[in-house]
Amino acid sequence: MLNFFIDRFSQALFALKDNLRRTLLSILGIAVGIAAVMAVGTISKGGNYLVFSELETFGLNSLWVFRDRADKNPNRMIREGTGINNDDYQALSSDCCPAVRRISAIVSGSRGKRIIIQANNRYSNAQLQGVDTALTTIANDVIVQGRPFRVRDMTSRRAVAILGPMAVEDLFGAASPIGREFRIGNRKFTVIGVLETKSRDFLASIGSAGGQDANNRILIPYTTFQQMQGHKKINYLQAEAVTQAQASVAAEQLIAVLKRHNGRNFAYKSDTMDTYINTTQRILDGVAMIGIVAASVSLLVGGMGIMNIMSTSVLERTREIGLRKAIGARRRDIMLQFLLEAVVISTMGGIIGLTLGTGASIILAELTGFPLTPSVTVIIIALIVSVAVGIISGYLPARRAARLHPVEALRYE
Numbered sequence: 001m002l003n004f005f006i007d008r009f010s011q012a013l014f015a016l017k018d019n020l021r022r023t024l025l026s027i028l029g030i031a032v033g034i035a036a037v038m039a040v041g042t043i044s045k046g047g048n049y050l051v052f053s054e055l056e057t058f059g060l061n062s063l064w065v066f067r068d069r070a071d072k073n074p075n076r077m078i079r080e081g082t083g084i085n086n087d088d089y090q091a092l093s094s095d096c097c098p099a100v101r102r103i104s105a106i107v108s109g110s111r112g113k114r115i116i117i118q119a120n121n122r123y124s125n126a127q128l129q130g131v132d133t134a135l136t137t138i139a140n141d142v143i144v145q146g147r148p149f150r151v152r153d154m155t156s157r158r159a160v161a162i163l164g165p166m167a168v169e170d171l172f173g174a175a176s177p178i179g180r181e182f183r184i185g186n187r188k189f190t191v192i193g194v195l196e197t198k199s200r201d202f203l204a205s206i207g208s209a210g211g212q213d214a215n216n217r218i219l220i221p222y223t224t225f226q227q228m229q230g231h232k233k234i235n236y237l238q239a240e241a242v243t244q245a246q247a248s249v250a251a252e253q254l255i256a257v258l259k260r261h262n263g264r265n266f267a268y269k270s271d272t273m274d275t276y277i278n279t280t281q282r283i284l285d286g287v288a289m290i291g292i293v294a295a296s297v298s299l300l301v302g303g304m305g306i307m308n309i310m311s312t313s314v315l316e317r318t319r320e321i322g323l324r325k326a327i328g329a330r331r332r333d334i335m336l337q338f339l340l341e342a343v344v345i346s347t348m349g350g351i352i353g354l355t356l357g358t359g360a361s362i363i364l365a366e367l368t369g370f371p372l373t374p375s376v377t378v379i380i381i382a383l384i385v386s387v388a389v390g391i392i393s394g395y396l397p398a399r400r401a402a403r404l405h406p407v408e409a410l411r412y413e
Contacts (some may be wrong), residue, residue, distance in 0.1 A: 002339045006098035008177035009358075015085060016077050016181075019087075020024075022309045022312070023309065023345060025305065025309075025354040026305040026306050026308075026309050026349070027062065027345055027348050027349040027351065028301030028352075029298075029301055029305040029355065029387060030299070030303075030305075030306070030345065030346050030348075030349025030350060030386060030389060030390075031302075031349040031350070031352040031356060032298050032300040032302065032353065032354040033112065033295065033296075033298035033299030033300075033301070033302040033303075033349075033389075034299070034349060034350045034352075034353025034354060034357065034382050034385065035354075035356040035357040035360070036294070036295035036298045036299075037292065037295040037296070037298075037299065037329045037353075037357075037382060037385065038124050038353065038354060038357030038374060038379075039295070039356070039357050039360060039361065040291035040292050040294075040295045041288075041292075041374070041381070041382075042258045042357070042374045043291070043292065043361075043364075043372060044284065044287070044288035044362045046365075046371075046372040046391075047183070047284055047287075049279055050239065051284065052280075053199075054199060054200050054347075055148075055273065055276065055277060055280065056140055056197040057139075057140055057200060058139060058140065058273055058276075059138050059139045059140040059197070059240060059273065060117070060140075060244055060273055060277065061101070061240045061241045061242075061243065061244050061273065062138055062139065062238060062239070062240060062241075062245045062247075062273045063238070063239050063240075063241060063248075063250055063251045063270060063271065063272040063273065064236055064237065064238050064239075064270060064271045064272075064273075065084075065236060065237045065239070065254045065255060065258070065269075065270045066082075066083075066084075066235070066237070066268065066269065066270075067081075067082055067083035067084070067236075067267070067268060067269075068266075068267040068268055068269040068270055070269075071266075073267065075273055076264075076265060076266055076267055077379065079265055079266065079306070081233060081266070082234060082235050082236070083258070083262055083265070083267075083268065083319070084105075084233070084234040084235075084236070084237065084258065084262075085232050085233055085234060086105075086226075086232045086234065087261070088234070088257075088261050088262065088326050089103075089105050089234055089237070091257055091261065092237065092254055092257055092258075093153055096257050097250060097253035097254055097257065098242075098253070099246040099250035099253055100194075100239050100240070100241060100242070100250045100253065100254065101239075101240045101241065101242050102134040102137060102138050102239060102240040103132075103138075103237060103238070103239040103240075103254075104131050104132040104133075104134045104135035104138055104222075104236055104238050104239070105130070105131070105132050105222045105234040105237060106129060106130070106131060106135070106222070106234065106236050106237065106238055107129070107130030107131075107222045107225045107226055107229075107233070107234055107235055108128070108129055108130070108235045109128055109173065109229075110229065110279070114243065115128060115184060115185050115243070116183070116184075116185060116253070117171070117182065117183070117184050118171070118182065118183050119171040119172060119180070119182035119183070120182070122166050122170060122171050122172070122216070123170065123171075123396050124170040124171050124172075124216075124229075124332055125216070125220045126164065126167040126170070126216045126217055127165075127213070127216060127217050127218070128184065128218050128220070128223060128225070129217060129218070129219050129220070129225075130219075130220055130222035130223075130224065130225025130226065131149070131219050131220075131222055132149070132154060132221075132222055133148065133150065133151060133153075133154065134240075135149075135238060135301065136148050136195075136219075136238040136242070137173065137175035138238055138239065139197050139238065141196070141198075142195065142196035143162065143193045143194065143195060143196070144164065144180055144195070144196045145176065145177075145193060145194040146162070146178045146192045146193035146194055148162070148190055148193060149162065149192075149219075149221060153221045153224075154221045154222070154223050155223070157221060157223045157224045157227050157315050158221060158224065158298040159187055159188060159189045159220075159224060160189060160190050160191075160192045160220070160221065160224075161182075161189045161190070161191055161193075161196070161218055161219065161220045162191075162192060162195060162218075162219040162220075163177060163191055163193070163194055163195065163213045163216040163218055163219075163405075164194075164195045164213075164216055164218070165194065165195065165196075165197045165215050165217050166213065166216040167215075167216055167217065168191075168194055168323065173192075173302055174284070177191040177192075177194060178191055178192070178194070179191065184218070184220070184228075185228065187228060189220065189401040191262060194368055195215075195217070195219075197215055198214040198215055199288075200214055205346075211242035215396070224236070231283060234339055237254065239251075239254060241272075244274055244277070245274070246327075247272040247273065248270075248272055248274065251272060254270070255268045255269075257332045262274060262317055262325070271274030276336075295412070299385070299389055302346075302349065303389045303392065303393040304393070305395035306342050306345050306346060306389070306390060306394060307393040307394070307396065307397060309345070310338060310341065310342050310393070310394050310397035310398070311396075311397045313338070313341070313401075314338065314397050314400055314401045318404065321334055321401050322404065325404070331402040331403065332361075332402070334398075334401050334402040334404075335398045335399060335401065335402035336396035336398075337398075337401075338394060338397055338401050338402075339390075339391060339394045339395065339398045341394065341396020342390045342391065342393055342395075342398070343387055343390040343391060343394065344388060344390075346386045346387060346389045346390025346391075346393070347383075347386055349386060349388065350382060350383050350385070350386025350387070351383075351386075353382065353386070354379060354382055357374065357382070358374055358379075361374050366370070
């Protein structure tokens with residue numbers, strides 16, 4: 001069997017060599033198509049990796065619950081306040097919501113009121129947030145220096161802070177900030193931790209970075225922030241669902257508790273990372289599909305090229321086919337011969353296309369910094385597609401050659 005295929009392969013190469021120019025053009029057509037398909041697959045994979053790596057910086061199981069400012073009930077709309085206070089938060093922090101793993105209160109500054117943040121003669125415009133101990137875990141924050149918040153920091157309303165890297169640079173320059181003091185308004189705070197740098201450049205470029213710079217934040221205990229502002233209001237809640245699929249259920253459970261407490265006075269709404277993830281996935285899948293369709297046109301052209309060269313080859317070799325049949329060649333032998341020639345063309349084109357696509361991906365990865373290295377799966381699929389194109393394109397000419405009558409073929413001029 002091995003010798004049979006080696007013999008057929010040798011004959012295929014010999015036949016293709018006789019029409020070298022047409023063969024090379026057909027190979028080039030397949031190579032361009034395969035390179036295009038491979039480029040689309042690699043760029044799609046790199047885009048998915050880039051976007052989801054940035055979405056992970058929000059915490060993939062995160063959800064947010066806050067007052068619905070678009071509430072249509074006029075009796076509720078006229079009421080001032082955030083709709084959530086410490087008593088509500090205490091009720092939500094108990095085992096009221098099975099789909100919620102962790103929860104944190106978020107307290108932010110009053111609108112229109114600027115709080116001066118300074119260390120000696122250095123200033124920062126960082127976003128100030130009052131948070132609970134669970135926030136850094138929920139939001140997938142990593143503390144690279146110092147320590148996270150502790151329960152005692154909350155209960156004792158300690159003046160301690162965790163800084164983002166940009167806030168550290170603004171207030172302390174290149175020096176280590178751990179243990180150093182700075183002022184928020186008229187109150188001194190001690191730095192206990194520094195957050196790792198987060199990359200949201202791509203999301204920021206399309207206006208989807210969440211409205212804040214993740215690296216320009218200052219976190220303090222929410223109880224301390226409330227004390228500074230003289231109230232017990234909580235602007236919104238950020239929670240982590242047990243699983244990503246349960247994010248919507250977790251939000252509903254939290255809202256149900258808030259409605260029991262304040263349903264007559266306020267309306268609530270929620271947002272989940274699952275919504276953003278699904279929307280992003282649909283967009284990426286749509287873009288990838290458009291790219292694949294466009295690349296498939298190149299493959300179609302390459303396949304038509306193979307069909308054309310094989311049809312011409314059948315006409316030019318009609319007497320040869322008749323002679324083969326006259327000395328005992330069967331239909332399947334003739335068909336296999338021409339199919340193998342088509343597969344050789346498409347496979348060689350596929351290998352060249354893979355080489356071109358891989359090279360282009362590596363160069364683009366170096367230039368852009370995006371993870372565009374082709375995966376083994378993409379390479380295997382590209383090879384399978386190239387062989388399939390050869391078989392499909394060569395089938396009709398091979399079938400026509402196999403069905404030629406030996407006597408008529410021998411008479412053909």
